[in-house]
Every structure is written in C-alpha cells, then in structure tokens.
Amino acid sequence: xxxxxxxxxxxxxxxxxxxxxxxxxxxxxxxxxxxxxxxxxxxxxxxxxxxxxxxxxxxxxxxxxxxxxxxxxxxxxxxxxxxxxxxxxxxxxxxxxxxxxxxxxxxxxxxxxxxxxxxxxxxxxxxxxxxxxxxxxxxxxxxxxx
Amino acid sequence: xxxxxxxxxxxxxxxxxxxxxxxxxxxxxxxxxxxxxxxxxxxxxxxxxxxxxxxxxxxxxxxxxxxxxxxxxxxxxxxxxxxxxxxxxxxxxxxxxxxxxxxxxxxxxxxxxxxxxxxxxxxxxxxxxxxxxxxxxxxxxxxxxxxxxxxxxxxxxxxxxxxxxxxxxxxxxxxxxxxxxxxxxxxxxxxxxxxxxxxxxxxxxxxxxxxxxxxxxxxxxxxxxxxxxxxxxxxxxxxxxxxxxxxxxxxxxxxxxxxxxxxxxxxxxxxxxxxxxxxxxxxxxxxxxxxxxxxxx
Ligand SMILES: Cc1cc2nc3c(=O)[nH]c(=O)nc-3n(C[C@H](O)[C@H](O)[C@H](O)COP(=O)(O)OP(=O)(O)OC[C@H]3O[C@@H](n4cnc5c(N)ncnc54)[C@H](O)[C@@H]3O)c2cc1C
Ligand code: FES
Ligand code: FES
Numbered sequence: 001x002x003x004x005x006x007x008x009x010x011x012x013x014x015x016x017x018x019x020x021x022x023x024x025x026x027x028x029x030x031x032x033x034x035x036x037x038x039x040x041x042x043x044x045x046x047x048x049x050x051x052x053x054x055x056x057x058x059x060x061x062x063x064x065x066x067x068x069x070x071x072x073x074x075x076x077x078x079x080x081x082x083x084x085x086x087x088x089x090x091x092x093x094x095x096x097x098x099x100x101x102x103x104x105x106x107x108x109x110x111x112x113x114x115x116x117x118x119x120x121x122x123x124x125x126x127x128x129x130x131x132x133x134x135x136x137x138x139x140x141x142x143x144x145x146x
Numbered sequence: 147x148x149x150x151x152x153x154x155x156x157x158x159x160x161x162x163x164x165x166x167x168x169x170x171x172x173x174x175x176x177x178x179x180x181x182x183x184x185x186x187x188x189x190x191x192x193x194x195x196x197x198x199x200x201x202x203x204x205x206x207x208x209x210x211x212x213x214x215x216x217x218x219x220x221x222x223x224x225x226x227x228x229x230x231x232x233x234x235x236x237x238x239x240x241x242x243x244x245x246x247x248x249x250x251x252x253x254x255x256x257x258x259x260x261x262x263x264x265x266x267x268x269x270x271x272x273x274x275x276x277x278x279x280x281x282x283x284x285x286x287x288x289x290x291x292x293x294x295x296x297x298x299x300x301x302x303x304x305x306x307x308x309x310x311x312x313x314x315x316x317x318x319x320x321x322x323x324x325x326x327x328x329x330x331x332x333x334x335x336x337x338x339x340x341x342x343x344x345x346x347x348x349x350x351x352x353x354x355x356x357x358x359x360x361x362x363x364x365x366x367x368x369x370x371x372x373x374x375x376x377x378x379x380x381x382x383x384x385x386x387x388x389x390x391x392x393x394x395x396x397x398x399x400x401x402x403x404x405x406x407x408x409x410x411x412x413x414x415x416x417x418x419x420x421x422x423x424x425x426x427x428x429x430x431x432x433x434x435x436x437x438x439x440x441x442x443x
Contacts, residue, residue: 005150028181042245116331117243
C-alpha cells in the first residue's frame with residue numbers, strides 16, 4: 001500500500017483501508033474520537049502521519065472483539081448507558097481498553113482522569129465511567145475466584 | 147508535496163537534516179501545528195523513531211541519560227525519575243492526555259521551544275545538558291543555552307538532539323514542578339515553576355528555581371535562589387524567594403490569562419514548587435504530579 005507522506009493515520013484507515021469505526025471529531029488532537037492503539041499505546045490518529053506507523057501494529061475499535069461479538073467493555077457501555085450518539089464511543093473504548101490493561105482496578109477518579117482526553121457531548125460521562133468500573137469489578141471478581 | 151524518510155540510523159538522519167529535512171518524533175507538536183493551520187508540514191521530513199538507541203533512560207551514579215525519543219509516559223513510569231528527579235516526573239505527568247504522553251517525546255518537547263513546555267523548568271533546575279549531533283560532529287550544550295526565544299533554539303537546522311543529560315543531585319535533594327492549570331489534563335501551563343533544593347540539617351545548601359510561561363524563554367531566577375541559599379528552609383524564606391520569582395517574570399496577556407494575573411500566580415506556583423521540593427528533600431512523599439497534590443494550598 002502506498003500513502004502520501006502528509007496523510008494522517010486516521011485518513012488512511014478510514015478512506016484507504018475502509019475501516020470507518022474510528023471517527024474524526026476535531027482533527028487536531030483535542031477530542032480523542034480518532035484514538036487507536038499504535039503498538040499497544042494510544043495515539044490520536046488524526047494527528048499522526050500514516051507513514052510513521054509503517055511497520056507498527058494498529059488496533060481500532062473493529063479489533064476489540066472478533067466478528068459480530070462484543071468485548072466486555074462494549075457490552076457494558078450499552079448496558080450502562082455509556083453510548084448515546086456513539087460518535088465518541090470508538091475512541092472511548094480504545095482509551096478504556098488501554099486503561100484497564102495498565103490499571104485493572106482503577107478508582108472512579110482515575111477513570112475520569114485517564115479518559116479526559118476523550119470528549120463526549122452526550123452522556124455526561126456517568127454511564128461511561130460506570131461501564132468501565134463494572135468491567136473492572138467483574139475482572140477483579142473473576143481473578144479472586146480463580 | 148511532503149517527502150518522508152524513516153531513518154534507521156543516526157548517520158542517515160543527520161544526512162537528511164544536512165539536506166534540509168526536518169525531524170519528526172511523536173509529531174504531537176509538528177503534525178498538530180499543521181492540522182491547526184499554524185505552520186504547514188515541512189517539505190521534507192525525517193522520522194527518527196526507528197533509530198535504535200534514541201529511546202530509553204539510562205540511569206547511573208552520575209545521573210540520567212534520557213534518549214531524545216523517550217516518551218513522557220516512559221519518563222513518568224521510571225522509578226528513579228520518580229524518586230530522585232521527581233520534578234521531571236511532575237512535568238511529564240501533566241503533558242496532554244495519555245495519548246499525548248505515549249507519543250510525545252522529551253526531545254520534541256525541548257526542541258519545540260515553547261515557553262510553556264512543562265519539562266523545561268525542572269530540567270533547567272537540574273543543570274541538564276543536551277547532546278546535539280550533525281553530519282559535522284557531536285557537541286554538548288547546556289540546556290540554559292538552548293532556547294533563544296519562543297519556538298527558537300540555538301541548535302543548527304542540521305542538528306539532531308540525541309540525548310538529555312541530567313546530573314545526579316546530591317543526597318537530601320528534593321525537586322518539584324507545579325503549574326497553574328484550568329483543568330487536570332489536555333492543558334497548557336498558564337504559569338509554572340520548578341524548584342530543586344538541597345538541605346543540610348534544615349539549612350538550604352543549594353537551590354535552583356525556574357519559571358515557565360512567564361517570559362519568552364524558560365529561565366532560572368538567581369535572586370529567588372539567593373534568598374534561599376544559606377538560610378533556614380522556613381515559610382518566610384520560601385515566600386520571599388517565590389516573590390522574587392514573580393518579580394523576575396515578564397508575562398504576556400493572552401486568551402488564557404492577563405499578564406497581571408500571571409504575575410500574581412507566579413508567586414503562588416513558585417511557593418508551592420519550593421515547598422514541595424523542600425518536603426521531598428526531607429524525605430516526605432508528595433504525590434506526582436505535584437500540581438494536583440498541592441492544588442489549593
Ligand atoms: C493535546 C495536546 C496536549 C499537549 N499538552 C502539553 C502539555 O501539557 N505540556 C507540554 O509541555 N506540551 C504539551 N503538548 C505539546 C507536545 O505534546 C510536547 O511538546 C511533546 O513533547 C512534543 O514531542 P513530539 O515527539 O511529539 O515532537 P514533534 O512534534 O515530533 O516535534 C516537535 C518539534 O521538535 C523538533 N524535534 C523533535 N525531535 C527532535 C530531535 N530529537 N532533535 C531536533 N529536533 C527535534 C521537530 O522538528 C519539531 O519542530 C501537547 C500537545 C497536544 C497535541
Ligand atoms: S479527531 Fe483526533 S483527537 Fe479529535
Ligand atoms: S455519545 Fe455522543 S459524543 Fe459521546
């Protein structure tokens with residue numbers, strides 16, 4: 001695949017590869033709607049050159065669960081009311097996935113702080129925080145039961 | 147049309163710079179600036195993130211050697227940085243969001259030369275130096291001699307920042323960086339200050355104080371340091387040093403704050419930074435970032 005040097009990772013993933021889960025909100029690294037994982041670490045893909053990602057592994061919201069199944073976080077977002085218009089959701093899910101990977105048992109305050117690079121204009125954040133806390137609690141229960 | 151080369155060695159990178167290319171590290175200043183229409187992307191870019199050896203922190207008895215490509219996230223996570231160079235951890239912990247900290251680098255922060263950058267003041271207080279490499283050779287430069295104005299450095303356009311050297315502070319030294327911010331993340335310093343203080347039986351034997359977003363470049367304030375050195379680390383001395391830091395400031399009015407407000411707040415953040423550095427020098431645990439743990443004090 002060949003891409004122009006000035007093309008952003010978001011543009012290439014959406015327009016050339018055709019995975020449109022990641023959204024363009026602000027296009028200048030303020031809102032997190034375009035957030036992906038680059039070799040496991042979060043990146044605002046609207047402000048990252050695609051050429052810089054050559055040779056790296058990229059995870060988008062499409063990659064969080066196989067086929068039509070949902071990852072636990074995706075399901076929890078639906079149940080807890082963490083989704084309204086859904087525009088922030090792909091980036092929010094990527095951000096929350098990385099958060100729980102690095103901090104499986106966060107406090108509510110840590111969740112709010114770590115997700116503050118992801119803006120949501122609909123939910124007021126409560127449902128999102130609740131969803132993340134629920135998945136964390138279930139994971140903790142499971143590992144306590146093992 | 148922008149051209150791009152992903153350099154895989156230092157030689158390749160400095161050869162590209164000699165030909166006029168601009169380096170790109172995490173791109174969180176360079177690409178974002180272009181997206182915002184501040185400055186178009188340079189015509190030729192050289193990626194430096196695939197060069198082996200530019201990323202990582204080497205920690206020895208002499209101090210730290212921080213590779214230019216080291217991310218803010220790696221700086222904050224490093225146990226020695228947190229313990230012995232806490233002021234630097236305070237600064238990197240504040241940068242952007244977790245995505246900005248994962249991609250943004252220490253080299254990009256310093257070379258972008260913003261007077262509001264967070265890592266500048268603590269690194270200056272630690273008497274840091276940088277290594278610059280070019281096709282002409284390699285040289286070391288004191289950080290104090292790097293910045294010449296907002297967005298400008300004394301480095302040649304063909305020079306790449308390779309590493310930052312931070313000399314090990316003496317025992318009983320504490321450090322802190324505090325900024326005034328309107329929100330906890332995704333923020334830029336309204337004003338900021340760093341302090342590095344060494345104590346011996348309650349007396350200050352060495353002190354370094356620098357101010358952020360209060361002048362065209364981040365700089366140390368000798369008068370503030372003099373008001374601490376040789377005396378007891380008490381509230382009166384701390385307040386007097388913080389006032390000296392504010393007096394030395396030359397802030398501007400902009401959308402984020404008026405110059406008057408900045409000057410008034412300079413004394414507050416400087417006091418919090420000095421107080422925190424002194425507490426840490428005495429062995430107290432103050433949570434990182436100090437901006438949050440000293441909020442409202
Ligand atoms: C949303 C957001 C929030 C931010 N918040 C903060 C904040 O709170 N505090 C703060 O200080 N900054 C902040 N920044 C700015 C930025 O993230 C940091 O300055 C970061 O450290 C820049 O590093 P980079 O690797 O992304 O630099 P790049 O964008 O890759 O490069 C920046 C400049 O430095 C040059 N350069 C890069 N590396 C080298 C090198 N090794 N040698 C020579 N020149 C080099 C480039 O050519 C370019 O001119 C924020 C940015 C964004 C987008
Ligand atoms: S679209 Fe990338 S951060 Fe907003
Ligand atoms: S659900 Fe609409 S922006 Fe978050």
